[in-house]
Amino acid sequence: MDNYKGVLVFGEIGDGKLTPITIELLGVGRKLADDLGEELSILLVGSKAGALAQEAIACGADNVYIAEDSLLDAYNSDAYTQTAANLCKKVLPSIMLFGHTDLGCDLSPRLNGRLGGGLSMECMTLSIDSATKALIATRPVFGGNAHATMMSKSARPQMATVRAKVFAPAERADGRQGKVIPVEDKLDASALKVKVVEKIKEQVEGVKLEDAEVVVSGGRGMGSAQEFTKLRELANVLGGAVGATRVACDEGWAAATLQVGQSGKVVSPKLYIAIGLSGAMAHIAGCLGSKYIVAINKDKEANIFNVAHFGIVGDWKEILPPLTAKFKELLSK
Amino acid sequence: MHCVCCIKQVPNTADVKIDPETNTLIRSGVESISNPFDLVALEAAIQLKEKHGGRVTVISMGPPQAESCLREAFALGADAIILLSDRAFAGADTLATSYTLAKAIEEIARKKPVDLIVCGKQAIDGDTAQTGPGIATRLGYTQFTYVTEVQDLDKAKKQIQVKRKVEGGIELIRGPLPALLTFELEAAKPRRATLPLLIASLRAKVTVWDAQAIKAEPTMIGLKGSPTWVKRIFGPPAREGGPRFDAQKDPKLAVTQGVDALLADEQFAAQFLKGWK
Numbered sequence: 155m156d157n158y159k160g161v162l163v164f165g166e167i168g169d170g171k172l173t174p175i176t177i178e179l180l181g182v183g184r185k186l187a188d189d190l191g192e193e194l195s196i197l198l199v200g201s202k203a204g205a206l207a208q209e210a211i212a213c214g215a216d217n218v219y220i221a222e223d224s225l226l227d228a229y230n231s232d233a234y235t236q237t238a239a240n241l242c243k244k245v246l247p248s249i250m251l252f253g254h255t256d257l258g259c260d261l262s263p264r265l266n267g268r269l270g271g272g273l274s275m276e277c278m279t280l281s282i283d284s285a286t287k288a289l290i291a292t293r294p295v296f297g298g299n300a301h302a303t304m305m306s307k308s309a310r311p312q313m314a315t316v317r318a319k320v321f322a323p324a325e326r327a328d329g330r331q332g333k334v335i336p337v338e339d340k341l342d343a344s345a346l347k348v349k350v351v352e353k354i355k356e357q358v359e360g361v362k363l364e365d366a367e368v369v370v371s372g373g374r375g376m377g378s379a380q381e382f383t384k385l386r387e388l389a390n391v392l393g394g395a396v397g398a399t400r401v402a403c404d405e406g407w408a409a410a411t412l413q414v415g416q417s418g419k420v421v422s423p424k425l426y427i428a429i430g431l432s433g434a435m436a437h438i439a440g441c442l443g444s445k446y447i448v449a450i451n452k453d454k455e456a457n458i459f460n461v462a463h464f465g466i467v468g469d470w471k472e473i474l475p476p477l478t479a480k481f482k483e484l485l486s487k
Numbered sequence: 488m489h490c491v492c493c494i495k496q497v498p499n500t501a502d503v504k505i506d507p508e509t510n511t512l513i514r515s516g517v518e519s520i521s522n523p524f525d526l527v528a529l530e531a532a533i534q535l536k537e538k539h540g541g542r543v544t545v546i547s548m549g550p551p552q553a554e555s556c557l558r559e560a561f562a563l564g565a566d567a568i569i570l571l572s573d574r575a576f577a578g579a580d581t582l583a584t585s586y587t588l589a590k591a592i593e594e595i596a597r598k599k600p601v602d603l604i605v606c607g608k609q610a611i612d613g614d615t616a617q618t619g620p621g622i623a624t625r626l627g628y629t630q631f632t633y634v635t636e637v638q639d640l641d642k643a644k645k646q647i648q649v650k651r652k653v654e655g656g657i658e659l660i661r662g663p664l665p666a667l668l669t670f671e672l673e674a675a676k677p678r679r680a681t682l683p684l685l686i687a688s689l690r691a692k693v694t695v696w697d698a699q700a701i702k703a704e705p706t707m708i709g710l711k712g713s714p715t716w717v718k719r720i721f722g723p724p725a726r727e728g729g730p731r732f733d734a735q736k737d738p739k740l741a742v743t744q745g746v747d748a749l750l751a752d753e754q755f756a757a758q759f760l761k762g763w764k
Contacts, residue, residue, distance in 0.1 A: 229653075231630045256654045260632045263617035267585060267624035272715035275615045295720070296503040296612055300512070302720045309714035347629045348662035351648060356656040364654075367763040393762055410673045411652075416614065417524075417672055424755065424763065442723075446749060460728040466745045468734025476742045484746070484760065 158310035160192040162247035164238060165210065166257055167198065172206055174323065175253035177213055179316060181324035182280055183251055184214035186289070189282040190248065193217060197241055197337075199226040199234065204334075211332030213324040219245070221337040225346065228353075229257050232346045235264045240339050242269055247311045249289050251280075254315040254420075262315050272306030273313040276420075278320050289314065297416040298439025318364070319422035319443060356411060361395045363412060368394030368425045371414055371441070374401045375430025375451065375470065382407040385429065388478045391485065397421065397441075399431045415440035430470050433458025450474075488541030488642065490532040490603040491592050493622070494525040494560055496553040497612040505722035512720065521556040523672065524607025526563075530675040531637060531668075532605045533564040539640060542566045542599070546591055548576055548584060554693050562680035562688035569595070573697035578710030581613070585621025587708050590701040592626060603647070604667040608633060616669070623667035631660065632669045 161183045166173045172180075180196065187194040195217035196210045203226075207218040221237050238261065242250065250265075252258035254276045266273040274291040278301070281290045288305055289312040295302045306312040363369065370389040376382045382402060389396045398408035400415060414421055416436040422443035429450045431437060438461055441447065449462035450470050459465045466473055498517045506513050532543045545560040547553050548571040557568035571591050579587065592601060604623070609616035616632075623630040629647075636650040638659065648661040652671055680688070698708055706712060730748060734741035750756040 231632075235624070256633065256652070259616050260620065260630070263581070263585075263615075263620035264624045264630065266582060266617065267621040270582065270714060273581065273615075273617060274715065275617065290718070294723075295614060296498070296512075297614065298723065299503045300505045300720050300722055303718040304715050305718050306714050307716060348631070348660050351659040351661050353653075354657045354659075362655070416611070424758070425749075446752075446755065448745065448749060454731065459731055461726050463729040464745050464748050465728065465731035466734050466741050467731050468738060468741065472738040473734050473742060476739045477746070480742055480746050484750075485762070487760070 158246045158248040160190070160245075160247050161187045161194050161249045161251065162242070162245060162311070163194070163196040163215070164250065164252045164258070164261070165196045165198045165206075166253055166255065167200055167203065167206060170202060170205070172209055172213070173253070175255060175316070175318045177323040178318070178321045179251045179253060180210065180213040180215060182316065182321040184324060186249060186280060186282055187216075190287060192248065195219060195245065195247065197221065197238060199223070199237055201227055207334040211330050211334075212326050212328050214330070215332050217333045217335055219335050219337050223341055225341050225343060228350060229260070230346055230350075231260055231264060231348060233341055234261050235268065236341060236345060237337065237339070238265050239268045241337060242311060248287075250311045250313045252313070252315045254317045258315045262313055266313055269311065271309045271311045271313060272304070274304040275315050276317050277314045278317055280314060280316070288312065294439060297436045298442065299435050317420060317443070360390060361393065363395040363397055363414070363419055363421060366395035366421070367423050368392040368427070369397045369414070369421050369423045369441070369444070370394055370427045370429065371397035371399065371431060372402055372408070372429045373399035373431025373437070375432075376402060376407060377430075379405070379407040384474060388427070388474065388481070391478055391482050392425070394423070394425075399434070399437050428458050428462065429474065431458060432456045433461065450477075488535060488539045488603065488640075489599050489601050490535060490541065490543045490605060491595060491601050492525070492529045492532045492543060492545045492560070492565070493588055493604065493606045493618070494529065494545055494547045494556050495522045495610045496520070496547060496549050496556045497522045497610050505720065507722055519552070519555070521559055522607050522610045524609060524611070524670060526607075526677040527672055527675050528605040528607050528668070528670045529560055529563060529565070530677045531670055532603070533678075534675065535603070535637060535640065536564070539642060541602075544569065544595055546571060546588065546595070548572070548579070548587055557693055558688045558691060559680075561691040562685045563678060564684065567694070568691060569694045569696060571696050571701065575698045575705065575709045578713060579708060580713035580715045581615050581617035581621060582714055583708050583712035585618045585625060586712060587701070587703060588618065589622045589625040590703045591696060592622065594696070594701045602645075602664045604628060604665070606667070606669045608669045608671055619667055619669035626665075626667070629662040629664070629666040631662070631666060633671055634668045635671050635674050637668070
């Protein structure tokens with residue numbers, strides 16, 4: 155295990171830029187590398203990867219590995235696994251970090267199956283054990299009812315996927331120096347089994363749930379699909395997105411893509427307004443990272459009030475109109 | 488079509504509590520259930536069987552009491568149920584678990600080739616979502632995660648096409664069998680068992696395999712085969728919640744109080760009023 159050194163980040167590219175989670179991974183990766191006294195590297199793949207090498211260096215990478223291959227332009231389980239596994243076998247990173255994204259969740263366990271080593275998912279804290287130099291990772295388990303601190307024994311690399319918006323983005327510095335290293339291995343196209351037949355973009359009304367700074371969520375207490383649509387007006391006033399509990403989605407009041415929680419999306423907006431939802435642990439697990447949680451519920455004992463920074467106790471039908479009006483007034487100034 | 492479905496018995500997480508003194512899981516009184524995601528995978532497998540014919544074999548790794556999940560699977564339409572149970576399997580993390588399940592599936596495939604493995608997207612206790620991909624990569628099966636629908640299964644050409652969730656939309660992807668699929672909750676609604684099957688399930692034969700039966704390397708299973716260990720488990724920091732404003736008498740006043748309290752954080756208020764720019 156002493157041969158394994160440094161931190162390797164698997165970078166994700168979206169719209170020709172490093173995605174926000176990638177910049178967060180470089181931020182926390184830099185800190186871990188510094189604590190180890192070792193280097194931070196990043197792997198970027200796809201035909202446009204080279205253009206982002208300097209940006210990755212500015213964000214803290216010492217080494218940028220570039221796998222420029224059009225076969226890697228869109229995510230493909232086989233192609234990405236092959237590329238990342240080959241690089242890992244050469245670079246021998248002590249720690250490898252992924253975003254806890256669809257890509258990271260599909261790729262990391264596959265890579266882990268090939269390379270061995272430990273893998274911790276959806277980590278919320280990462281640090282280095284000063285005595286053993288091993289990675290210490292904390293992650294939610296049991297639907298957010300508990301947290302577990304995970305460590306790897308001797309096997310390397312130690313892998314982790316990291317939850318979005320938990321770590322601060324890397325501090326950018328344009329003068330930073332780093333190496334850009336092309337990945338020479340060519341992909342074996344015959345080993346790529348899966349083909350994407352079609353990609354259908356999600357039709358999003360307004361802001362995407364995951365990106366929104368404000369989320370207005372409703373649950374069982376909304377009562378009907380028609381009542382549920384009233385959340386949209388408040389969300390629009392706040393420039394935010396609408397979210398929903400599992401029940402609201404199961405009832406068909408909201409699209410399944412809007413579900414917030416353990417089995418849905420994890421969001422960390424600046425403001426989370428929870429309306430007519432009791433605050434089941436599995437739901438709270440999806441919004442606990444919000445800066446402020448405001449709860450509106452007629453049951454003053456509802457669990458959501460225990461995690462809310464502010465609560466309004468009463469019937470949402472009487473609260474939503476003045477609340478929407480109040481925000482409208484404030485934001486029109 | 489021979490489909491293998493992997494099921495995990497899990498504590499019903501809604502009930503799990505952590506003892507704040509000892510930081511251990513309070514297990515007493517916690518009901519054990521079949522992982523809900525796995526039941527969706529099983530339902531999908533049974534629907535495929537109904538459409539294309541074939542068999543569904545269900546496996547579970549766990550202590551002897553995990554047998555109840557297998558009987559439930561039988562009652563829902565599984566043809567064969569196998570429990571992987573051995574003291575040597577205990578303490579397995581996801582890597583050791585996927586190795587063990589993969590070895591069992593190899594053993595199953597020796598008798599009757601496997602076309603498809605189905606799993607839930609994740610288990611509700613560990614929430615790792617690692618085991619499915621771990622099995623796929625060990626066995627060299629085509630991997631499809633986050634499946635919401637099996638769109639086409641061409642037995643002659645040995646091809647499968649699925650709809651899967653990806654960030655920002657959905658993807659239709661196609662690949663060769665044998666394949667491993669992990670399912671989202673919305674992929675299927677588990678059926679209820681019929682009375683005759685329910686009765687039959689009580690008498691169904693549960694095959695029990697130990698480490699030797701699946702030819703598992705002793706160093707690859709259980710605690711020994713697990714590269715990770717849980718150093719500590721603890722409850723999330725207790726939160727008491729902030730002030731609550733009563734809207735029952737005067738909703739407008741409560742709204743004003745609530746908004747004022749929120750905007751008392753000046754930095755937050757400034758960003759908020761500027762639309763986060």
